[in-house]
Amino acid sequence: AQSVSQHNHHVILSEAASLELGCNYSYGGTVNLFWYVQYPGQHLQLLLKYFSGDPLVKGIKGFEAEFIKSKFSFNLRKPSVQWSDTAEYFCAVTSGTYKYIFGTGTRLKVLA
């Protein structure tokens, strides 16, 4: 069965620190990968997505993610976080079955 693993459940950073959130999936075929973000009190929204092509994708608010097929990974990065990045981040994968598989989420707290 497909699964998505997010290794960091809680991350605390100071403003201007660099961020990398890990995401690994288990599926051998063609996948589409996503990162969604849930800011406090708001609904989930798309941060970035990978379908094909350049494995380094850029999303909103300075976020980027790199798809490494050989490692089954799609890690999220941001060079310098801001207090407003405090949120919960979810990695998700979909592949030909009309359903998304989400990771358990990573709660990021950025200290001002």
Next chain:
Amino acid sequence: KAGVTQTPRYLIKTRGQQVTLSCSPISGHRSVSWYQQTPGQGLQFLFEYFSETQRNKGNFPGRFSGRQFSNSRSEMNVSTLELGDSALYLCASSARGPNLNTGELFFGEGSRLTVL
């Protein structure tokens, strides 16, 4: 353009009761999917509908059911509620077509169910 609307936003039920949650997708979106969100479990896929047909379902007991109407609005029902059903139930709509299984999900704010 209005977003995904879920009702009710909050509800409290007791064990053994049943509950029906409603979701109105973004206008023009024909795909609606449902997820259960709990702390530590993330989002668990319940089912996905397209043009009134359930195309896939997750690993939930038969107490969880859903349907989609001709106007793409969707409902999910949970019968014989258990304490463990307490969760945030999220609906998402997508512009996915009949043969397209990818596409951005647009989420509603969810219905928070508490079972006592």
